[in-house]
Amino acid sequence: MKKSVLILFSVLLSVFVLLPSENAEAAKKDEELINLIIDGENTVYDGTVAGFIFNDKKINIKKTPTYIFDDTAYINIKKVIKKAIPDAKYFYNKSIGRIKITRGDCSIIFYTDNMIVYKNGKATYNRNIPKCIEQDGNGGNYYLPGRLVFETLGYSYVWDDENKVSKVTETAATGKAYELYKYGIVLDNKVTRDxxxxxxxxxxxxxxxxxxxxxxxxxxxxxxxxxxxxxxxxxxxxxxxxxxxxxxxxxxxxxxxxxxxxxxxxxxxxxxxxxxxxxxxxxxxxxxxxxxxxxxxAGDLYDKIVILDAGHGANDPGTQNFGIDEKDCNLIITKLIGRIIEKSGIKVFYTRYDDTLIALRDRAYLGGRLDADMFVSIHHNANNSPEKNGTSVYYSLLNYNATLENTLTSRIMAETMQNDLIEKIQTNDMKVLTTDFTVTKYNNVPSVLVELSFLSNPEECYRSITDEFRNAASESIAGSILKLYNQG
Ligand SMILES: [Zn+2]
Structure with missing residues (x-):
């Protein structure tokens, strides 16, 4: 072999060696242990650290790369949208734990604590719930399953396993949004039984x-x-x-x-x-x-069933004061209560889990149809007089029916919740009241309607939308529910 050819060969060789060495470095990086805080827990991640390509352009996401969990690429969607995707929008509502991403007519909604995902308005069940991931103490970011998000929004999504990168491409078709499942509830498939x-x-x-x-x-x-x-x-x-x-x-x-x-x-x-x-x-x-x-x-599937009813919804906002809609406040508290009691093995059915309006009779009948133990409706009050303030729990005398097997009555429920609430949130004690609200009157399980506070009172409204108030009120109601089970 001539010397010049040898030089050329060795130059070529070094080029080829250099290229793979970059890959080798990437591969080495794969095996690195990374300390992450995932959903509040310290975790050592030893999986793939992946990249992101949008319309054939590599996007720099080094500080918040894609991680793989259960064979699913979890992407910091907020970051990639901000960096590279102008026609998608990312919304996060911390108080109700909702992440919504839209593109034109298309939308996908996640809840940070729940497996229900709304794909273009349809409720679906999804195992890959959002993960809050924190790296290097830079604060947590929500990571979402990339394929699910981008395909729902009408993009094409390809996982390039060789290069460990998600490839997202704009396509002409933007999926069509339809809402066949407005009132649908996708039940959790977690129950396994004989x-x-x-x-x-x-x-x-x-x-x-x-x-x-x-x-x-x-x-x-x-x-x-x-x-x-x-x-x-x-x-x-x-x-x-x-x-x-x-x-x-x-x-x-x-x-x-x-x-x-x-x-x-x-x-x-x-x-x-x-x-x-x-x-x-x-x-x-x-x-x-x-x-x-x-x-x-339901009665054969679950030992303990509670129905939680967030008052109002959609076109019916409830009372409106100082830019605050009652329906939103009701939903936040309702979800907080559910989260607590579910931890004690109670199956919770929600009459609504989103900004949806369900007929009052449908809410009320659900108690009997699902063979529930209790029904709790959450509301906030209002009055023409801005001074009026305080808490009251209502029940219907027509629903005051103890049976031999079940000694729990609506009155006992109301009294327990009223006393616990006044002690915990220290509002004005308006006592237990009786009235025939549809949701309590037409219910054939013990049921109450809680009016937590007056949103028409400026001070009480201001207090009612704080995390402190919401946590205290929901802990109190959840505590009452658990107490009532233990008494029964
Ligand atoms: Zn109301």
Whole structure:
């Protein structure tokens, strides 16, 4: 070999060696141990530290890189939007723990403590809840599952495993927002129990062209309907399909509809309500071939059930004072109460978990249909006189019904909550009052309506929106609920 060729060869060689050495460094970085505080807990992270590419341009996110949990790339969405994506918007409402990201008509909403994700208005169930991650003491940032966010917003998302990078690209199509699931509640699938006792099972075969990705299931417990939405027009397929008939005690009827505006086929499954209560969707198992729905009664699934009702919602803001809507205050406290009592093994059903309006009768009937132990409605008060202030808990005399098995009455509930609240939040004691609010009157489980404070009183309104007040009030009500269980 000539010397010049050798030199050229060694130059080429060094170029090739240099390139991989950069990769080797990246690989080495993969194995580095990183101290992170994840959701308040010190954690040593030894996984992949990944990058981000938007429209083929590498974005510098070195200080808050992407981390991988459960094979999912978690991205600091706020940061990448700020750096690179002008037509997406990021909103975070700390007081109710809500993260909302929008792009044109599309939106995705996460709750920091919950597995329900609203994809373009539809409630869906998602295992990858937001993670608050803190590195180098720079304060925590919420990290979200990247693919879920970007695909919902109509971007294309590709994970490049070789280079450890998320590639997001703008596409012409911006997904269409539709709200079929406005009142739907997706039940948590966390319950696992012996299958011997189930009330019924429904198996639905899927068309060959459909995969599990095309299917969304939501349980509309107010209407006794379960909605299965499937991408594309499959009405004929389902018209000709016979369903298994060993679920008669759970399913009354199945209807097929095609919605051309959204290009989805909707299966409406009307479920049974009988003396045992409402038939709930207990578990759904979706594969590319079929959907299996397992039905059960809430009373058989859970030992302790409480219904929490955040007053008002959507077009009904409740009382409005000093720029504050009562509906928002009610929802914040309601979620705080739920969070506390769920830790004690109580199953909480919320009449609403978002800015939605549910009919008063539907709220009230839920108590009996779900075989609940208690129903608590959260409100804030108002009066023409700005001086008026204080706390009162209401119950309905028509709902004053103790039974032999259940000694808890609405009056006992009201008195316990009133006394505990006055002691804890130190407001003016307006005592327990009786009146026939729809949600307490038409309830057939012990039920109360709490009017925490007067938002029409400037000082009390100001106090009512502080974290201190909200925490104290919710701790007090949660404490009362636990106390009532222990007495029973
Ligand atoms: Zn109210």
């Amino acid at each position: 299958i011997d006792n189930y009330h019924g099972e429904l198996n639905i075969k899927l068309p060959d062209s459909v995969t599990s990705e095309d299917v969304v299931i939501s349980d509309n417990i107010y209407k006794n309907e379960i909605y299965i939405s499937i991408k594309g027009d499959h009405k004929k397929f389902f018209d000709n399909l016979s369903f298994n008939d060993d679920c008669e005690n759970c399913v009354v009827q199945i209807r097929e509809e095609y919605h051309p505006e959204d290009d989805i086929t909707l299966l409406k499954i009307i479920t049974q309500t009988d003396s045992e209560g409402l038939c709930l969707l207990h578990k759904d198992l979706i594969s590319d071939e079929n959907i299996k729905l397992i039905f059960d009664r």
